[in-house]
Each structure stands twice: as C-alpha cells, then as structure tokens.
Amino acid sequence: MYFEEYKVGDKFRSSGVTFTESGIIDFAIKYDPQPFHIDVEEAAKSQYKGLIASGFQTLALAFRMYIQEGFIKQGMGSPGMDELRWLKPVRPGDTLHIESEVLGTKASSSRNDRGYVDIFCSWVNQRDEVVMTVRLTQIIRRRPPK
C-alpha cells in the first residue's frame, strides 16, 4: 500500500495475537521489570490482582501485526504519537486485535517521495473491550512514477 491508497475513514482490523504468561514476563524482565509485570505473587497482591502485560509490549505488538499483514508495507518511519491511553489491563490468555482508522493524509511539501498518514489505533480484546488507544503518524512512501 502506497500513500495514495490510504483514504480518510478507511478501517483495518488485524489478526489476533494471544498474550501468554511467559511472553509477558520475558518482555518485562528486560524492558519494564515492575513487580506486576514479572512476579505473579506480587502481582496478585497489587491493585491489578494478577500479572498484566507491560503497556510497551502491547504497543509494540501492533506494529508486528501491521507489518506482518502489509498495512504499512511502504512505511518510512514515524515522527511520533499522541494521546496514548492504557485503558484496561492485558492479562495472560487475552487475545488482542488492532483496529485502525485513517484520520487524515497529507503529502509531504518538501519531499515528493512520501506522505503522512494519521491513524487512530485501538487494541480490542476477546470481550470487545478497548484496552489501549493512540493516535500515530506514519510516513508512507508515495507510488513511484512509472
């Protein structure tokens, strides 16, 4: 998908991915070793009443699904994200889908090989609860001239 193919209002739903206890602990022991992400005993005593995934793991898995499924195949990086919200915990056994909607598109005024696509992303679990949202801007390659 080149820049020209993204239209405001377009929606995309990824395949699902199931979070596991070992996947949650493996990520968090390296990147986010807070007790409620790595220690099932402490997590049970915490306000979360059990182990929950690092929000950074939840975030990053969206990109894995996007790239695996070709949603940002012509991606050239990102300048940033806004309004990231962690709304509900993600627990072992939860299966998340990423739902995305194109909010806006803008061709680059300085470089004719790319454009910017603003995307609203929601992470939805198997109970149709939205667990996380963010607005992100993705740089996408324009279709090369023939």
Added chain:
Amino acid sequence: MYFEEYKVGDKFRSSGVTFTESGIIDFAIKYDPQPFHIDVEEAAKSQYKGLIASGFQTLALAFRMYIQEGFIKQGMGSPGMDELRWLKPVRPGDTLHIESEVLGTKASSSRNDRGYVDIFCSWVNQRDEVVMTVRLTQIIRRRPPK
C-alpha cells in the same frame, strides 16, 4: 520514592545503555520487523543509511533504567503518554541516557493511597543530541501512614 518526594522541577538522569546491532535486530524481528530495523543491507539503502533501533525499543528501555535505578520504585502503572516524538535515529553503538523532569504532581482525589506525577522524558545520546521525548503520567504510591 513515594509520591510526596516528587517535586516540580526535580531532575533525574539515568545511567547509560548502549544499543547493539544484535539487540536492535532481536527486538525488531519480534515487535517491529521493518527492513530498516532488521536488515542491514536494506537499511543501508533506506533514507536512514543504516540500521536504526525501533522507536518502541528506545521507549521501553527508559522504563528499564527507571526501575533499575529506583526512580519509580513505588510506581502503580500509568494512564498514558502524550507528545511522543522520535527526533533522531538510534544506531548500533549509540549510548542513551534518560533525562527526566517532574512537570507536575497531583494527589488522587478518589483514592488516598496514590498520586499522579507528570514527567517530561528526553533520551540523550553520547553526542548530547536529544533523540526522543515524551510526556508521561505515572501513578505513584503515597507514603503509608505510620
């Protein structure tokens, strides 16, 4: 550090962490497998002129450093982040420090065991270039009554 110990204007600088080629590829192959994060040949041909770290890896490593160094030892999670900006690429061999400043603090009005701390985080490399910034809100436990 309990909630009461965070004061507006307080600054914190973490120890450094060096990004390696294998660390960058290991993270990205799982979470962000774009060519410029996992394939040195394609990365060399890209606009980045070489392999760069996933911005999600850069983000998550801040938390590793925070927790390792006790900056958010009494952390109870986070409702979200705003204005995340990836400003410069992070490459193998780059060493990043996290510099943080407390922007604001607010005791929870509904739960007397916690408060909210707003933190501005900058990731700074060995050339003193700011490569990433974000504003994040952290929930911090209040000091228990004696």
